[in-house]
Amino acid sequence: MKFFEHKVVVGKSAFPILFMAFGAALFPSPSVADSNSKIKAIEEQLERITEELEQEKEHRRNLEKLIEELTIQGEAPSPTAETSPEPMVNPESEPPAGAEGELLEGETTTPLVFSEEKYSRGPEFTGGLTGILQGSSKTARGDGQTNASAVLDMEIVYSQNDIYYLIIGAKAWSGRGLDPALATDIPVNYGAERLAGDKDEGIIISHAYLEGLFLEKRFIISAGKMDVSSLFDENILAGSEKTAFVSGAFNRASGIVGKSLEPLFSPALRIILTPAPWAEFQAIYAHSGFDHLERNPYLVAQLSFRPSMGGLEGNYRFYYVSDGREYHDLGGAETRSNRVMGLSFDQFVTDHMGFFLRYATTDDTIKENRVASMASGGLTFSGGLWGRWDDLIGIGYARLGLNDNIDNSANSDGQTALEIYYNARLNPMIAITPDVQLHSNLPTAQDRDITIVALRAQMDF
Template sequence: MRTAAAIATGVLALPCASLAADLPLKARAAKTVYDWTGFYVGGHFGYGDAGFGPGTNPLPLQGAGLPHSATGLTGGYQLGYNRQLANRVVLGVEADATFTSPLDFPAHERAPAPFNTTIDYVGTVRGRLGYAFDRFMPFVTGGFAWGHTHINVNDADGVTELSPVGHYQTGWTAGLGLEFAVSGNWSAKAEYDYVALSRRTYDLGTFGMANVDVDPRIHLFKLGLNYNFGDTPWMAPVNGKTKLPESGDWNVHAQTTMLPQGYGPIRSPYASPLSLPGRGQFQATWTTTAFLGARLWDGGEFYFNPELAQGSGLNGTLGLAGFSNGEAQKAGAPFPKIRAQRYYLRQTFGLGGEQEEVPDAPNQLAGKRDIDRVTLIVGRFAVGDFFDGNAYAKDPRADFMNWAMWSSAAYDFPADLPGYTRGAVVELNRKDWAVRAGLFQVPDAPNSDVLVFKTGGAVVELEERHSIFDQPGKLRVGTFYNSGNTANYRQVVAIAAANPALDINDITIANQRDRSKYGFYVNLEQQIVKDVGLFARASWNDGQNQILSFTDIDRSVSGGLSIKGSHWGRPDDTIGIGGAVNGLSDAHRDFLAAGGTGLLIGDGRLNYSPERILEAYYAWKLNSWTTMTFDYQFITNPAYNADRGPVSIFSGRLHAEF
């Protein structure tokens, strides 16, 4: 019996042992170790400081919540290659470029000087030596560095820049950091770099000042993200597999847009610095933006968009009320400048019922949400991110470029110089309609880069969704109110008439105090047939006090068509054609005619006529992530002056995104 039992036990054990061997949870598996070998590209954002030597008067740059410093906030991009050895030592090489922030205007005004020194950017090529603890890799780094510094020679007020003088300087860098493989092909890093550049003597003798030695010593603290390609550069890993599992709780997108514009000689019998030059001009802008999103909890999301911007619009973004380049900022610079353009928290409260799919996109995490919902947004953003939307005319990186085409131009939305503000938005969404409202900071004076809480702006918008002959459409109606430090046109003109010896623009500044501006806009988008849609806008403000933030328009109407290329075999291409007419209130006209200047315009006198704009573009899709656009704008009565122009503006646009 014992023998039979032993045989039976053995017979039963054999299939069990075989089954256990086939079960992965029962088998001993070799541990997969993360491999750092491969090419990578990425971006970084951080904060720094610098010294340039005694008597150099460093220019204070924006810290955006942190103290201003000689670098302020910093940001840029990097690329490199790592090779992990069998003993877990990681050898690598990396090149990067780091750019500084714009000027902190209040700090600069508090510390006037005959000249100021600043650094525009730092570039490095470095070796890296690390040790792989699986997904963690501490490293040290060092190598060659270079940078561009310049000195601003100031006017007698010690603030107004007269003449910049710049030089390149070389040197060395050393640092250390920690990198961590997050998910998919993404890794995150924290890094500190010390940069020492060679001393350079600036000759200021032509300005009546002694020579200045600029000896940069720079501290950079960086947080970065890298996308790792593996051993094959610029391609996804074999079979599309990522190094680690993907995560749906965060996403990364990016865009870059280059937009050159130019025009030839125009009629210009008289001009001011705010007029389009009569001889013609060519300018270009370039922006690069990262869109980072993270899901914090159920319904809670955080978004962060650092952006590099370089260049300026025609004539420094001056001379047109309906300005021709939607990428042009009022704070343009010859070298890229980094800003934390958006950082906001979005909380969505679902109300139950039917749900909708949300695709992965910039500033949008994939998932599902209730159609009936309440959404709260708090932070820094552009008012146009959530108001005055339109499927056919809204994004100067993708469709119409002129300011009067992609916005309700008479809405003087609160914004700093690049077009952003801080505030809160609440929205109630239903299937066929939505209502949203916002409260925002306004600049402390017209065309100021400083946002304040003392006064504010508000807007309420109703969005109605409908279908006409089975073709979808939306109608948005908004009303707005701003309170800000502005001058009254009538009062300024009266004081100038009574005191001819006084400059009208000095009177304007003296007349500024807390005043209001209100108005409305109507915005329609309507599909006509598949892949063909029209848009129309009308906007108005009271026109009694200075424009605070956007542009010199008190009345505006615009409209046009957008046609997708499916009708000629290129479904991803788009043709757009539209027009706009901009106007001013009587008080605003009299102010400009008397020699006053606005945010963007002022010829010294005015033969008034409405500003009329025609724009047409063709957006040619080169591949899944790149689009080239050819654009033409014909503008009569630029800056409302029948004595000037007309002007034909030719533009190109190269836009890439992922």
């Protein structure tokens, strides 16, 4: 802009000179010598103006060349960072240029090559508080009991160029729920049971890892401390203890079929490949501690398909777990690894209704695998059917298959669970969920059928 402003100024200064030249030509003065000297002066001034213009043009060419060189080296001025939420938090926010595969000026077509900072996003903070009041008609001691639990989730996400992410999360809890008072193979309060263990309250860094999104997000790699059991066997309709089912049978098979990774939050390396919009492959290398990572690994491979049936979303996942920790063979004292195979399907059949299926099975020659398999399924309905678009109703049924190679005389049929919930969204921050569970064939000699009623409050911020 300065170049053009200077050019305009120079142009204005030339007009009086040109006017004088025309005046001299039209009205010559009596003195020819004077006229010749004036003409010569005008010519000299025009030459100086021409030289100045050429210098300005050369200066502009040099500036353009310098900008081009800086751009190629990745040193061009940084675009202004976006102040709107990052797309993974708010999908409707407008991403910055280049965030969805469009190359920024000067960015190479090879995203694995490091480039200078262009923009950053964050840190962005999200959190939620899940409180559950839950009562059982009977416990292991025969009497009824009412317990409360609360889990606080906090997460910070920092993004660099929408390619590199630093994700840190923490959990705090108070109360262990009803599970310690029950003899059950199916957790009745999945969120509190998997987190609390034998501690009534605590706080922990649940995850802290780096994640990189490359090749237009078709290749993702993550490394650090993670909640490994939440990374696979996921399900859109039956996979969130905060908004959907409370029971563990409708959240994950891990921990019911096969043993959960301990500690729950462990070091891991995850790779996700998406060769096509309808297919995804995921591989996880995890470990039960931070020492001797080369020994006894916990390996997961999952293949997912996402076909679009009439524009309705569906996900079909198949996974395999190789648990390298030491287990005991039923045939003797030999120790060996464990394995779990499973599937998790969710499919919308209308805009307001979908179904889900989950199945998992494990090695029945291992002593620790008293539960050999689990099958569950159900339906979820959107409140849009009756004008409450953010509400959900879910009904699910689950059944366990016991290991026939182990004496399960106290419960030969395997435990079953029926759960119904209604998630009512009161406002963008608060949702209330009444929930009922009916459990049969608990692994006890008596009081094998129980009813559990709960009220869950979810607050997001």
